[in-house]
Amino acid sequence: MGGLQKKKYESGSATNYISRNKARKKLSLSLADFRRLCILKGIYPHEPKHKKKVNKGSTAPRTFYLLKDIRFLLHEPIVGKFREYKIFVRKLRKAYGKAEWSGVQRMKENKPAYKLDHIIKERYPTFIDAVRDVDDALSMCFLFSTFARTGKCHVQTIQLCRRLGVEWMNYIIASRSLRKVFLSIKGIYYQAEVLGQTITWIIPYQFAHDHPTDVDYRVMATFTELYTTLLGFVNFRLYQTLNLVYPPKLDGQGEFSLKSECEEDYALESESYSEKLAALSASLARTVPSVEDEEAELDHFPAEGEDLEKMETREKMELEQNKQKKLFEGLKFFLNREVPRESLAFVIRCFGGEVSWDKSLCIGSTYDETDETITHHIVDRPTIDKQYINRYYIQPQWVYDCVNGKILLPVEEYFLGVTLPPHLSPFVEESEGDYVPPEKLKLLALQKGEKPQAEEDEEEEEEEDDEDDEEEDDQSEDEDEAEDEASLAEMEEKRAQGKSLSVKVTPGKVKPENRMRTEQEEKAEEKRLAIMMMKKREKYLYDKIMFGKKRHVREANKLAAKRKAHDDANKPDKKKKKKKC
Amino acid sequence: MRIDLILQPDSHIQAPKNVLAFQQPNAKKQRRISERAAKLAAMGVLPRREKLLQLRSAAAASGLSVKEHPVANNNPDRAFYDLWSAGTPETADPYYLEQTKKKLVKRPDRLNEKPSVLPAVEVIAPGGSYNPDFFSHQDLLREAHEVELKKQKAEEKLARQLNICFISLNKHTFKEQVEGLIEEEEIEPQEPEGDTEDTVMGPTATQEKKTEKQRKKEKAQRIKDLQRKVERQVIDKQQQLFQLRSISASVKKQEQRTEMRQAQRKVQQEAQKSMPRRLGRLKFQTPDLDVQLSDELASSLRSLKPEGSILKDRFKSLQKRNIIEPRERARFNRKYKLKYSEKRAFREIE
Numbered sequence: 001m002g003g004l005q006k007k008k009y010e011s012g013s014a015t016n017y018i019s020r021n022k023a024r025k026k027l028s029l030s031l032a033d034f035r036r037l038c039i040l041k042g043i044y045p046h047e048p049k050h051k052k053k054v055n056k057g058s059t060a061p062r063t064f065y066l067l068k069d070i071r072f073l074l075h076e077p078i079v080g081k082f083r084e085y086k087i088f089v090r091k092l093r094k095a096y097g098k099a100e101w102s103g104v105q106r107m108k109e110n111k112p113a114y115k116l117d118h119i120i121k122e123r124y125p126t127f128i129d130a131v132r133d134v135d136d137a138l139s140m141c142f143l144f145s146t147f148a149r150t151g152k153c154h155v156q157t158i159q160l161c162r163r164l165g166v167e168w169m170n171y172i173i174a175s176r177s178l179r180k181v182f183l184s185i186k187g188i189y190y191q192a193e194v195l196g197q198t199i200t201w202i203i204p205y206q207f208a209h210d211h212p213t214d215v216d217y218r219v220m221a222t223f224t225e226l227y228t229t230l231l232g233f234v235n236f237r238l239y240q241t242l243n244l245v246y247p248p249k250l251d252g253q254g255e256f257s258l259k260s261e262c263e264e265d266y267a268l269e270s271e272s273y274s275e276k277l278a279a280l281s282a283s284l285a286r287t288v289p290s291v292e293d294e295e296a297e298l299d300h301f302p303a304e305g306e307d308l309e310k311m312e313t314r315e316k317m318e319l320e321q322n323k324q325k326k327l328f329e330g331l332k333f334f335l336n337r338e339v340p341r342e343s344l345a346f347v348i349r350c351f352g353g354e355v356s357w358d359k360s361l362c363i364g365s366t367y368d369e370t371d372e373t374i375t376h377h378i379v380d381r382p383t384i385d386k387q388y389i390n391r392y393y394i395q396p397q398w399v400y401d402c403v404n405g406k407i408l409l410p411v412e413e414y415f416l417g418v419t420l421p422p423h424l425s426p427f428v429e430e431s432e433g434d435y436v437p438p439e440k441l442k443l444l445a446l447q448k449g450e451k452p453q454a455e456e457d458e459e460e461e462e463e464e465d466d467e468d469d470e471e472e473d474d475q476s477e478d479e480d481e482a483e484d485e486a487s488l489a490e491m492e493e494k495r496a497q498g499k500s501l502s503v504k505v506t507p508g509k510v511k512p513e514n515r516m517r518t519e520q521e522e523k524a525e526e527k528r529l530a531i532m533m534m535k536k537r538e539k540y541l542y543d544k545i546m547f548g549k550k551r552h553v554r555e556a557n558k559l560a561a562k563r564k565a566h567d568d569a570n571k572p573d574k575k576k577k578k579k580k581c
Numbered sequence: 582m583r584i585d586l587i588l589q590p591d592s593h594i595q596a597p598k599n600v601l602a603f604q605q606p607n608a609k610k611q612r613r614i615s616e617r618a619a620k621l622a623a624m625g626v627l628p629r630r631e632k633l634l635q636l637r638s639a640a641a642a643s644g645l646s647v648k649e650h651p652v653a654n655n656n657p658d659r660a661f662y663d664l665w666s667a668g669t670p671e672t673a674d675p676y677y678l679e680q681t682k683k684k685l686v687k688r689p690d691r692l693n694e695k696p697s698v699l700p701a702v703e704v705i706a707p708g709g710s711y712n713p714d715f716f717s718h719q720d721l722l723r724e725a726h727e728v729e730l731k732k733q734k735a736e737e738k739l740a741r742q743l744n745i746c747f748i749s750l751n752k753h754t755f756k757e758q759v760e761g762l763i764e765e766e767e768i769e770p771q772e773p774e775g776d777t778e779d780t781v782m783g784p785t786a787t788q789e790k791k792t793e794k795q796r797k798k799e800k801a802q803r804i805k806d807l808q809r810k811v812e813r814q815v816i817d818k819q820q821q822l823f824q825l826r827s828i829s830a831s832v833k834k835q836e837q838r839t840e841m842r843q844a845q846r847k848v849q850q851e852a853q854k855s856m857p858r859r860l861g862r863l864k865f866q867t868p869d870l871d872v873q874l875s876d877e878l879a880s881s882l883r884s885l886k887p888e889g890s891i892l893k894d895r896f897k898s899l900q901k902r903n904i905i906e907p908r909e910r911a912r913f914n915r916k917y918k919l920k921y922s923e924k925r926a927f928r929e930i931e
Contacts (some may be wrong), residue, residue: 113651215892522895
């Protein structure tokens with residue numbers, strides 16, 4: 001046969017993809033090195049649309065990379081560094097084997113290392129790109145900083161992660177950008193707004209973890225390597241935007257007050273400065289000394305394409321945000337030993353509050369428990385021995401719920417020994433008609449400044465009084481109803497008897513006309529008329545649509561009724577518990 | 582000592598000097614070298630050895646090391662700088678920079694797209710709070726329950742399928758074993774009935790060649806069939822005019838079906854975008870829902886027992902977003918089976 005016939009698998013998608021082993025051989029790297037390179041450069045495997053074509057007829061599951069991506073990898077300078085490292089390891093092993101200790105020492109000093117700066121610059125050409133990708137980096141860094149320093153993964157990595165995490169938290173405190181906090185069973189979720197980007201990250205609890213065995217640590221370590229570099233550069237730039245000194249230094253006053261304590265009790269000298277930073281109790285030094293100006297009223301100019309309405313809503317939102325940033329301003333907190341110190345210190349300081357803890361707990365406590373000006377004392381035990389008069393003793397959930405609700409909630413529900421209201425997730429946004437838990441309704445009401453409904457007032461009163469009082473209340477209610485019924489029955493009797501009712505004619509009172517109400521009523525009237533005038537077929541469709549729409553509302557009502565039944569069932573239990581306490 | 586005095590030469594004539602011993606074959610070269618070194622030293626240029634020596638002594642004096650060791654990437658004290666500052670623009674020739682590999686190759690734009698639309702950190706459902714609201718917790722429990730139900734169903738299905746095999750075998754083994762042993766009434770072969778019925782299907786003998794008559798007959802038959810078909814077609818076409826309504830109804834139905842299928846396919850495509858792609862040998866296994874049962878819920882933050890591991894969660898999230906392929910722990914398979922043998926000394930005991 002002539003050689004002009006097209007052969008199979010020589011062009012098209014079969015030549016655009018390359019299998020993982022072939023790619024590795026093309027780069028002449030070991031599998032671990034190849035994987036590391038792909039992670040660092042951001043080269044991901046692709047799933048081809050027609051696997052059979054790409055796999056040259058077989059359907060074996062293989063990992064495929066785009067050939068152009070691998071060709072791009074060939075130009076990467078750190079590939080050379082990987083090969084150097086391989087050679088270094090070989091030479092080192094030989095020297096060890098021959099017991100040439102001077103050679104070993106010399107080689108260890110000249111260990112080849114590579115830098116990832118150009119890769120970060122290439123993958124994130126602008127600063128905003130980097131900020132968008134930083135939440136993955138943050139979660140990984142915080143996770144690694146909680147690892148035990150046993151030596152399984154480099155201790156230096158863990159230290160670097162801890163340092164970067166502390167720097168990030170200090171930046172968030174200085175810029176007051178924290179918006180939402182959620183305590184879950186997995187860890188604590190935070191959401192902050194940095195340079196217009198919403199960033200969500202998770203921090204594990206500070207308890208001991210048992211490490212799962214089916215996680216590839218080398219892969220995670222490579223990711224951490226990349227992410228620590230990225231986070232470091234992002235931190236530097238963020239500190240620059242706020243005119244803070246990088247690497248962060250404590251503010252002059254704070255530094256002085258902290259130095260006065262005995263530092264050797266807490267940490268080694270080399271680590272004491274970083275530990276003080278990690279305490280998050282002092283503010284950072286600035287490059288440009290900032291003078292606290294009075295907030296001048298800025299002239300508001302509408303942005304492009306915005307009407308007056310939008311501008312007003314935007315202004316309102318900004319005002320609300322500014323108010324939220326000063327939520328805890330003026331309040332002084334004291335943390336007891338058993339509460340999660342770092343998380344609470346972070347959240348409280350993010351909103352302007354002052355926080356301290358016991359001296360023996362951690363470095364960096366600014367005031368003592370005996371300080372008279374403390375307004376809130378955060379305790380997590382059922383009872384506490386000494387009680388000072390002019391401070392509230394509350395459980396830690398109050399702080400988080402205040403942050404999520406953007407107002408200072410009433411402290412009564414969070415006292416020691418009280419069953420806490422549920423901790424709702426701020427990441428859930430209920431649309432119309434969905435079930436809204438009653439706690440959230442209360443919160444919304446509080447935010448609007450309304451008092452909670454009279455029903456709930458009565459409920460509270462009932463709970464506080466004894467059962468006798470409650471019975472009396474019930475009786476009085478019943479009596480009122482009975483009275484009404486009695487009067488109605490009387491009137492009916494009279495009419496039946498034909499007597500004239502003792503109804504008098506009194507001069508009429510002018511009811512102030514509510515224009516809004518009349519407009520609404522008119523509209524409702526029109527709607528009703530239109531519905532009446534629809535044809536049968538159209539009405540049928542309309543009924544169907546409304547049925548579907550009201551399904552949500554019906555379900556919500558059902559759930560609310562269930563909840564009420566559940567509460568009523570639990571009320572006697574709650575009362576019994578209370579009586580016991 | 583006196584013996585040394587005696588052994589000293591007492592003649593005033595000096596011993597003849599061996600000129601060859603004093604001769605150096607490259608004396609001129611050496612002289613030239615030393616002159617040049619002196620000239621250079623006068624100008625200030627030092628030979629390499631001297632330079633290195635000076636460097637070493639300066640480094641030793643100031644405490645730094647001579648060579649610049651590269652700072653490791655994970656050094657906790659490493660410094661960062663402003664990576665995104667404009668910096669000094671390159672002034673050299675771009676071609677020169679390209680050829681000497683000082684300028685890096687441009688990154689294709691395709692690589693800047695994210696491989697998945699899922700967010701990096703997915704927040705857990707509100708039922709996963711440490712002190713959850715009743716209904717959201719019940720929702721989460723219901724989801725976990727459904728997952729468990731599915732697993733159970735799959736197991737049951739498998740057991741059922743295996744059971745059927747065994748059941749059928751059991752039935753038949755008994756019968757097989759018993760065949761021929763039980764003496765039943767002998768089933769006598771029935772006599773063939775009379776030939777009154779015309780049910781003879783005798784063997785069709787191979788026929789001889791078809792006769793002309795038969796061929797003509799068959800041809801006529803064929804033509805007749807064709808004609809009939811054509812007539813039928815014409816009639817059908819005419820009748821279709823009257824069937825317009827039903828035809829249009831069936832066409833509408835088909836169109837509806839195709840539209841529905843198109844919509845479904847689109848929905849599936851959108852769903853596929855957020856699903857993890859199959860990137861390797863192993864399939865992606867969704868991680869178990871982190872949920873605490875009602876009696877495990879903590880009453881206070883102090884008594885909270887965290888559930889689930891964030892390390893695993895991050896690993897699975899990376900797999901879900903198509904950044905790495907799903908991986909499992911590497912197994913150690915031996916090529917040849919291990920042979921165990923007792924030491925001769927131990928065999929002799931007892």
